[in-house]
Amino acid sequence: MAKRIDIKGLNLYYGRFHAVDNVTLSIPPRNVTAFIGPSGCGKSTVLRSLNRMHEVIPGATVDGKVLLDGEDIYDAGVDPVEVRRTIGMVFQRPNPFPTMSIRDNVVAGLKLAGVRSKSRLEEVCERSLRGANLWEEVKDRLDRPGGGLSGGQQQRLCIARAIAVQPDVLLMDEPCSALDPISTLAIEDLITELKKDYTIVIVTHNMQQAARVSDMTAFFNLSGVGRPGQLVEADDTEKIFSNPGKKETEDYISGRFG
Ligand SMILES: Nc1ncnc2c1ncn2[C@@H]1O[C@H](COP(=O)(O)OP(=O)(O)OP(=O)(O)O)[C@@H](O)[C@H]1O
Numbered sequence: 001m002a003k004r005i006d007i008k009g010l011n012l013y014y015g016r017f018h019a020v021d022n023v024t025l026s027i028p029p030r031n032v033t034a035f036i037g038p039s040g041c042g043k044s045t046v047l048r049s050l051n052r053m054h055e056v057i058p059g060a061t062v063d064g065k066v067l068l069d070g071e072d073i074y075d076a077g078v079d080p081v082e083v084r085r086t087i088g089m090v091f092q093r094p095n096p097f098p099t100m101s102i103r104d105n106v107v108a109g110l111k112l113a114g115v116r117s118k119s120r121l122e123e124v125c126e127r128s129l130r131g132a133n134l135w136e137e138v139k140d141r142l143d144r145p146g147g148g149l150s151g152g153q154q155q156r157l158c159i160a161r162a163i164a165v166q167p168d169v170l171l172m173d174e175p176c177s178a179l180d181p182i183s184t185l186a187i188e189d190l191i192t193e194l195k196k197d198y199t200i201v202i203v204t205h206n207m208q209q210a211a212r213v214s215d216m217t218a219f220f221n222l223s224g225v226g227r228p229g230q231l232v233e234a235d236d237t238e239k240i241f242s243n244p245g246k247k248e249t250e251d252y253i254s255g256r257f258g
Pocket residue numbers: 014017019037038039040041042043044045046057205229
């Protein structure tokens with residue numbers, strides 16, 4: 001649980017378009033790392049490359065290394081499906097299976113993996129819903145469809161589904177952008193609790209959110225339209241927001257551009 005990620009010389013392409021240039025970054029375990037930067041600088045692309053979701057896009061390719069506790073997830077022989085189990089992902093829009101029951105949503109990954117024991121599924125369902133701070137709200141309606149929950153509850157259901165398979169890392173791509181402020185705070189509190197057990201990487205447009213939830217912040221930028229995104233700097237969140245190393249970062253966080 002909670003593994004370290006070392007990104008080394010990572011270049012990402014969509015066909016011939018070079019989207020992200022030469023990123024090297026270490027992401028510590030049991031920490032929240034935020035990716036910030038202007039639209040199009042490649043934050044989501046880098047995030048998706050961390051669990052091999054990038055290569056699912058036709059024509060998309062990867063060059064470089066992503067080490068999970070020292071093991072390259074891109075090594076020949078590594079099963080991308082297993083990588084995606086180990087490194088879970090939560091998306092911008094909550095995406096539960098809408099007609100599937102709340103219970104089945106949570107244990108969908110386990111069932112796919114062949115777990116049949118009813119007591120085991122019940123146990124994981126409750127533990128995951130508790131872990132996602134949703135148990136009390138749904139414990140009396142586990143057989144109702146996941147699509148019947150509020151947006152914020154659906155997002156916590158997706159987090160429960162992601163943690164049910166006991167991943168080492170949780171990737172979150174703007175997990176609050178479709179949510180109201182109260183649901184956003186609930187997710188932020190949850191992220192803070194989850195970091196005790198997981199390595200968390202979150203892409204956010206909201207700099208206050210990055211400052212509130214993350215321990216480390218990575219600032220990405222791009223030098224112009226059609227140019228690849230680059231990592232400008234990564235450091236303790238407190239330092240990035242109070243005394244960044246690069247003027248580019250300071251300009252961005254002080255709202256002078258982007
Ligand atoms: N599926 C795709 N096919 C082709 N190009 C893509 C695809 N997804 C992203 N891109 C391009 O890759 C670059 C980086 O996009 P990406 O979505 O990673 O940026 P981002 O920083 O996450 O942006 P935003 O903050 O707007 O979500 C952009 O130029 C984008 O147009």
